[in-house]
Structure formats: C-alpha cells, structure tokens
Amino acid sequence: MPPPRIRKSRRIQDEKTKEPPSSLTPSAGPVATRRRRRRSLIISRQNKTSKLSKNSSRSSTHPLPTGPLPLHDHESAQSPVVKRAEGVVDTLHKAGIFFKALVAAPVSDTRTEYRNECLERFAPHWYGVTRWISYSFLHASKLSDHIGLVHGCTSLLIGLTASAGGVRTALNEEFGIMPCTIDTLFILLAQVNKTTGKYINIPPSLADCCALVELLTVQFNSEGGREAIHTRLLAVSKTVRRAVLASLVERPEQLVASAQGMGLIGAAKSLTYHMRSIVKIGTDIDLWDEIVGQGVIGKCALALSKLVEKAHEAQLTDDSFWRAITEAVYHFIAGVLGFADGPAASLASMIKDGFFLCIIRCMHHSEKPRARGFWLPPRRVIPYIRVRKVFEALQESGHFELFRQRGDDLPEWVEENCRGYETAYQDSYGVYVNWKNVPVIMCSNLNHVTSRAKDEASCGKPKTCGGCRSVIYCSRDCQEEDWNELHLKECRALRRRLPRHESIRVTSSSFQEKRDQLAYMQYIMSMKPVEYVVGVTRKRPGKPWDEGSPCWLLDLASPPTSSQEPVKKELGMVDFTNADTEWQPRILHCIDGTQGDPETSWIAEAVFPLDSCTRYNVFAKMKIYTQDGKTGMAQVVSSVFRAQ
Template sequence: MVKRKANKVSSIPKEAGLQERIESPDEILKMYMMLTVDNCSTSTVRTVLKHLQPDLVPNIALGEHTQFPYTANGNCAAICIHMLSTILDSCQNRKKLKEETLELMTEDTIEGICMWIKFCLHFGLAVPGLKAPAPDLRRAYLFHAQLLRSLFDSAPKISAQLLVSSTFLDLVIQIWMAESETGEVFILLEGTKPEPCPIASLLLKVANFPMGPSMLTHRIIARSPSFASAFAEQSFQRGYQLVEEAQTVGQLANAAFCLERQMSTMVALLSHSSQLHQVFTSEQYIKEYAMNIHSLFEKVPLALQTNSKFIRLFFMLAETLFLLLIDDKSRVVHNYRDILSEQLLQHIYRLLPEIPSTDMVSTKIAAYLLKVIGIYIVYPCVFNAAMEGDISEETMDRLKRLEVPSLKDPWEELSGLIFELFQAIGRLEVDSKTGGSSNICDNLLCARKEESGLKFKQCSKCSSVIYCSSACQRIDWDKFHRDECERARLEHDRHKASQTVYSQDTRIFHTAYLESLYNRRGVSAMANNYKNDCPGLEAYQVLCIINCSTVRPVTACSPLVLDSKQRLDIGTDTALLAESEAQLQWDREVCGEDISFPQTYLKPRFSQMVDDCLSGTPEEMRLVEGIFPLGNAFGVYLLVKLKKVNQEWKAASSIARYSLVNYAY
C-alpha cells in the first residue's frame, strides 16, 4: 500500500487541473446518476480520478475505514469506480476524450484505482450508494473483473502500467481464487452469445500480453509453496462448476467457450514457469480438463451434438487440451492416456463426418488431432485407453466414405496404425500362450524353446532387464549385468522421478509391433532401399530403422559396417578399424544432428547383438531399430534382433536406449 503523508484530506497531492475540494458522497452519487456514455467529459474524468488517489485509501487493518474522513472517501470511491466503467465505455468511441483521459492516467493513478477496487471487493461493494457489505459477493467480483478487463484493454500504455503493479497482479489472482463460504466459485454463464466469464477473461487478457505470463507466474510462485497447488485446484474447480451450472443450450455454449479460454490461459502460464508446470503435473491437470470436456458434451442434447456451433467448440477445446502438452517434458505418455481415457477419440470419430465443408477451422483442428494422437497411441496404456469406448457401425461406415482429403488422409493413416497395433497384440496373445519370443529374455544366449506358462521376472534392483528363468539371470549377470546394474538403476530412478520410464511392458509391446511391421512392411522396404542407401552391403549388414514418431512409420537404412572407401581411409590399423565400426553401430545421426545415448554401459550388450547378426547365417538374422517419442526431452531407440523362423521374422532380443535430443526425422 502506498504510504500516506497524513490522515488528512488536505494531504491529497495537488496536480494540474485537479480540484482541491473533495466532493461529498451525495454530490458524487448525483454525478453518477446523471453520467452517460454521451455526456461524459474531461472534467468528470478529473473528478473521478481525484477520488481514486492512493493516498485516500484507508488502512483496513487499523480500522481507518470507520474513521473520518475515510468513511466519506470510501463511499465516494465506490461510486467513482462505477463511473470509471462508464468513462472507459465512452473512451471507446471518443478519440479526444480517450487521449485526454490517458494523459491523466499516471502510474500513481493506476495504483490508486487498483487499491480502491481491492477495498471495494473487501466489502463486496457492487452497488453504488451501498454503505454496508453486500450479501452477494459474486456480483461484486464479476463487476470488478469486468472493469479491470476494460481498463487493461483500454490502451497499451495502461496495460504496461498495470503489469508492473504488484497490486494489480495480486488483485487478478485474488479475483481468480475467490469463492463463497460454501466453496462455490464465481462464474457467469448468462449471455446471448458465447463469451467467457469476466473473471476467466481477465486472467486470459493478462496471460496473453507479452509480459503477462512471466509477471503473473512470478506472483503465484512468490507465495507459499501450497498456493500454487491451490491455484491449480481452483482452475479445476472452475471447470467443474462450469459444467455443473450449465443447463440451457446457451449456457452450455458459454461454458464450453469459457472452459476453452480458461485452458488457453493455462497454456500461456505453464509455458513460462517450470515450477508451476510441475505443480499442475502433480495435480494431473490433463485428466481433470479432459473430464470437464467429456462431462460438458455429455450434457449437450443429442440433437445438438452435431450442430456446427458445438462441433467447433468441441474441436477448439480438444486442440487447447493438446496444446497443454506441447512443453511437457515428463509424464507425457500418461497424459495422453488420461486424455483418451475420456473417450476423446470416440468423440472425434463421431464428429468427423459431421464437420460442415465450409468450416475450415474445425477441419484443420480435426486433422491436427488425428496426427498428434497417433504419436503416442503406440504406447500400450494409451492404446488401451483409446480403445475403451465403442464406435457404432454407422459411424465407421460414414468415416469410410469421407471425401475431404484433409480429413480422409489423416483418418486413414490413424486407422491404419491402429490396425498395425492390433496385429502386434495378436502376436503377443499367441506368444503368451506358447512362451514365444515376444516375451524377450535379456540373456542373449537364451536357448529356450517355446513353452507355455513362463513367468518373466525383472531385476529387482534396476528394473531394466527381464529373464525367463533364474538360470538365464545367472548367465547374464556374469556376462553383462554385473557391470551395468548399478548405473542402470541410477538411470531408471532418474526417469522414474520425471515419469519418463520406458517400462518392460512397453518394450515387449513395441518389440512385437516392430516384428509385425518388419514382416508386413520392412522386408519390402529393405529390398527396395538398402542397396541405394548402403551400396556394397548385404541385407544382414544393414540396420533397418523404423521411425515411429509419426502416424505413418518411415523406414530408412543405416550401415552396420564401414564401406570399402571408409576402410581404405582408415588403413590397416585394426584397433582403429574396430573402434570406428563399433562407433558407427552405436551412434545415430538424424537430419544432420548427432544423437547421443548416455547409457554407455549398454555398449557391450549392444555390440554383442550386432556381432551376432554379422557373424550369423546371413539369410537368418536381421537387426531393426524403432524410434519412439517419449516427451520433448527424450526419445527411445529400441534395437531388436530378428531371427527367421518358418519363413517369418521373430524377435530374439532387444535393447532400449534413451536419446537426449530430438528423435524425429
């Protein structure tokens, strides 16, 4: 609060053009009753701003608001706050008045306005002339949120002044966090057209201003550690109440629009504060928002769910939900699972054929969603969540008849990917009955025959390897795992802390997926590409790389051995030659960028798999590597050794490595 010189009205600083005398509450109320957008003048503006100076604000903690002259000051200021709303409306259409008003809006004046709004909110003063606290605090908070939004929008100069005011930022947070004694948050759903509640709109205005997110998140994080969690919980509470209170068609439309604006605000704030993002992640914010969207559209009457307005609102909400994941460096797989567990994919499938041909916004968003969903649906937990809901035969028939290329192509790509994943599941189901090779044993010398009833166990210390028997565990311990277990444990703990663990169930599923892809697509791709990509090498000397970071996997080839020219360049140095070939196998280069793998302890195991392929029977061994996304910070490179069994390629072993840079081609 600004320090006052003395508790006297005469201490008000004199500024050019401002009257010294302070009008009485009755005079101010009379001025308010006569004021309109058309008759507002610069003289009125001066009078209003004079009564909103920071030196006039009483210290409530000291009880000054009950003492003279602050009693009269408070009554005058409450009325002037309402007149300020009319002044801002008048400035919108009167250029000269706006220019003159801006000249009077000093930093001190802006601070005074914010302090007086805080005073009015404390007593719930929403009605001019009301001298006692209002029974309806909701009305006060909605009115003052609208006023602050108008003030913030009035001119860039004022927006900038507000953002450097801690009083204003704390006021915005206070209004956002406000709730009744029964825990009800203050929202507004009335209106003839979709528009956000003033409280949600005020926060969005600040978050969308260039300096807004950083300034606002700083004020949130600067408070007690528990406040950020309370801020996150309030966001969800507002979403739940939006859904709960919306009853009519108009309210449902407003609720959907308001929820989208609210989520857009969080997109802006979370991208500017890793600490706030951590808090929201711990609160499982994605699942909360997904539940809000699903619950809201469940309330939309069936006859209106395919209405063009509601179609666009749904796709806007869904797009914003995925935008919340853009900067996610942790828990991204679980977040995709949480989104799709609320039947988002089923909603998209049902609405795709209903998108009007003229609605380019919904068409563009729908195509985008089909592509981003495919990035992580390759993870078993995400796939299972996506497949939980039912899709009617009528919907599938209509999807097959899609004619708009911008929708038809991404839908066919996603449905093709889902088909491939079902093929992988089929392989796993067969292998689970026979003890087949998809249940990977990390003993590279494992010679078990297919048998049912095998129970695979993982290392209890590092959780990074699995075995089909105690005998295989002992063999692998002596050969590899003794030297790698402790470092593997540290790596596992680090990824567990950031919720980016590549689980054994996922590795088994992806191994079966790569096995299926190689048998269905990879062999033909190798036959067509490897001789061009790796001239002079045979198929068993080439690594088939399948990039699964896009809906339609992309196949490429990389040499496992140096070509003749590279060997000549190195010369006869056997040690250097061996080291160069080992490095060639371990390293990856994507789009001219070197990919690094921190798990160097896996090099001996990795080299053994490569050597087995190069030294085995040429027509019976292949290596394939799949690239899978795992958030913005990591990608997983899964190397799988394939053996030919009865004219089909079956996985024999696999190794997963985390990359530290972008995984996509």
C-alpha cells in the first residue's frame, strides 16, 4: 500500500520564490497543462532554527571565485583559480570516502561516538561546502572529472544522512532536512554525462543498485526528509522543479537500456528504490500531477517490462534479480492504483504496452509477506478487471491465455490471487461478450417502463439534462415528464454542489461506463447472486433501523477477501444517507414502488471502483423478467448514480 496522501490545496510557486541551484539544466519533458489551484505553503522546516542551521549560516561566507572559470586549455589549467577548484573537488572526494567509510564500519559505541563528533565538527562548514559543490557543478565542463565529482558528492551525502545502524540519528536527520542538502541532492540527480547525454548513475559494481537512487530513497523513508524534499520542490522555480522531476521520470528507461549481463541485477535493485521514491512523490498531489504530465506511468511501466523481458530472454535465474524486480513492480502498481486520477485507464494503457506479461513473469518469485509484504499479482487490481477498458486490453493483448497456463507450482497465497483474476475476467467476458446484446434501461424517468418502449433498442440517442448533466433520458417526452415530477428540484441542488458531482456527469465515455455498471448488476443478479450478493437492511432517513427497506448489496469495488484474513461478520445494515443527498426523493419513490410486488421487484445497491478515494454507488430498482423462455433474469427498471 502506498503511504497516506497529502491532500493540500494545489499550488505551484512561481519563479519569484527561492533562488534555485544555478547548475540545474532545464531538461524535463512536457508537464501537465491543466490549471492548478494555488497553494499556500508554509515552509516550516526551512525556517527551523536548529543547531546545525544556525552554525551553518554563520559559516556562509566562503571564498568562492567571483566569476566563471577560464576556458579549459594548458594555460588555464595552471591558473590559481582552476587549481583551487580542482583542489576543492579532490577534497570533496576524500570527504566522501571518509564519511561513507564511517557509515560502512561495524557498529560499536566507540565508533558511534567518534562518528557523531566528526559530524558535529563538520556541521558548521556544511553550508559553505554545498556552495562549493554548486559552483563546481556549474563549471563541471571545465573540470577534469565530472563523473568523479558526482561520485564523491553522493558518497558525502550518504555519509552525512545515513546511519551505520540503519536508523537515522538526530544528527543525520538534521543534515537531511537542511535546504542546502536538498539542493545538493537535486543537483546530483540532474547531472548528465557529457559523452552519452544520459543521467549519471553510480553503481559500485554491476550487481549493486545506483547509490544516488538509494540516497534519494533513504531521504524519502524519513518523514522529515520526505517533507523537506516536497517543500523544497514546491519552493524552487518551475524550471528547476521540472528538471529534477524529469531525472526521476527518464532515469528508469536509461537504466534499463544500458543494463546487460550482471548489470541486469543492478538495474533491478535500482528500480526497486526508484519505484519507492516515485510512490513517495505521489503523496503530494501537485508533484504527482507534474510527473504524470511528464509521462511517468507509461515510461516506468515500459522500463519495468523491458527489463523483465531482457532477463527472460537471457534466461537469468538469479534470485536477487527476481526478488528486486518483483518488489519494484509491486510498488509501481501500488502507486498507480493509489494516486492516478483514473486507475482503470492507466492500467489499460499499461496492459496494452505489455505490462501484464511483466506481472506473469514475476509472480513466480513472489515472497510471502511477514506483516505487510508484497506479492504478485496484487489483489487490488481485481476490481478494475471488471471495467470494460481493462478487460478489453487484457483480451487484446492475448497475455491472459498465458496467465491461465501458469502451472501448478505457485505458492498458495499467489494462486489464490490468480483465481480472483480469472473469476473477474470470466465475469467480464460474460457481461461484455456473452451478454452484449442484452438490453439495459438507462432512462432516468421513473415512468419510462409504462410510457415508453421497454428496451433500449427502441430508444433514440440518449439525452441528458443540460444543467447538471447527471441524468439520462431516452427521449424529450421522458425528459419533460421527469422534469416536472422530480428533476426540477434535483437539478437546482446539483448545480449548487457541482464539484461534488463532477465524477457522475454524463459524457460520451461515462455513458458507456454507466451502462456497463448496470449490465454488470443484471448479470450478477441473474447468474451469480449467491457468490456476490448480500441481503441487508437499507436505512430510511429519519426512521429507525427496524423500519428500513430490504436491499441486495453488491460490492464490486473491493478485492475478494483472502482466505488468510479473518472472516468478517455478515453485513446486516447499510446507511447510504450521505450518498443519496439530492437523490433521496427519487430513491424513496423507487423503494416505495417495490412494496406492492416484493416477489418480482426489489432494490439493489452496487459499488464500483472509481479511484483510490472515490467509489461509484449505483442504486437500482430491478425486476424479474423472461428472456429466451428463461424466467428469473434480472433487469434494471430505474437507476441512480452517486459518487462517494
């Protein structure tokens, strides 16, 4: 599961805020163009007057060169200014080696005390050091070892912010949340190899992950570090923010493109850390919107799929690779389901690009979780397989047939999820293929059945209310009839609360989604009522529970319960008062209409997934009808769509 999302008012601070590190280059791709609400951000962590911040500010006057370095030639190499800059770079290398060695050393009281003393002595000079780092990268093209400078500075940051014991100390935390530290991290992430034009990665060996990506994840794993990164990203200029986020969006594809042989293992480990960082970025809405605008979902999905296929073609059996890439895939899916505005659309796009095959390759290497672990395929995807666009993407890819041939050697907890995928796919096949010609009544007019034809085939082009766009009619006659009876008051109330009802507005695409949801209700109530449907009492507003209405509840928004989870008591009572709102008179009218014929008509509530925070609640009055000589088929008579 991804971490809780920070839901702040949207704001992107403009170019007039804090000065950005001048060595970052605008190499980002396009960002989302939709308008954002401005965000009032209090940069509390940057204004904290901690001991380290005070000491650092006192040492802010360090003798930097007043202008650019001379052009790189034999004479300029002998220049005192260039020699001094090269000396600083050499010192940064040595400092990085020293502090990283302190982290790598075995833990003991003596070493911990010595390390803390070194950090405390270094703290007053850190701000000045970061100024030299920024200056060095600004003129990196005139220095002898650009890549070595990235290595040295990365080691230095690791030595200052990581702990030998695995848990950051107060000193590590103080170094990690300082704005100058975050700026240095941004500078390192954005560095591009002048020869290859690719972002610089720092693998100590082919089988190890990129130290720079690991450093970023260490920062994100700390609540203070994560808040410091989010705050600083929103404080720097838009150009800098784009450049930093572009380094996160583009780096996975570059890691995979250059990975060969044992380098596949290092790439898999790097992607694990990288996907964790992407998920942490997603906890801030503004930052998530920016990386989505740069194509993070498609690019990361493609990178993961390509790396898995490379390993499959190379017949790589190394367990460390498959454990790492499986975890990376799991974290990425969790981020998409947790933060994407339209998870179903994102999943469908990923599946079309071959991502489901990536899941199939990895699921044989899933580990049984201890507390909250990971394994593939994730159960949270199952409700989205019931969405038409996801089902059709699976069908067109042809990979679901390979999924069915997975063999019988999977662990039980993995096989249980696979059965859930197959069940959802079979249900969708029944709805979208076998029952595609079964009529579905979409008209919102409660008198539609008596005043108009009974199936949708005879209805003209569907119409909607031009004011609220929240109801559907088969004809102008039905629209006028419903307007006079119910919708006049509904429409006024809905327009006053339009943002709340934005997700249920009728559009060309949402009309198909609504029809699919009603078709699913008809299919399940007709073919699989015992497997999915629970009888409950639906509370009536202002009435005690014993005066509630009998109702069938169908939850298709939640994944099936695992056999490892404790059995939940059967749900006996449900209260949809908060969801009904303006629709309450219409719903009560439908409920009252079933009272006289309880044997052949009833009410049902179905829940469908929209995104991680919102569900579709579909109320329907249903009846029994006969089709092809078969009695007992369920048909929707009237329906109401709400989002909650």
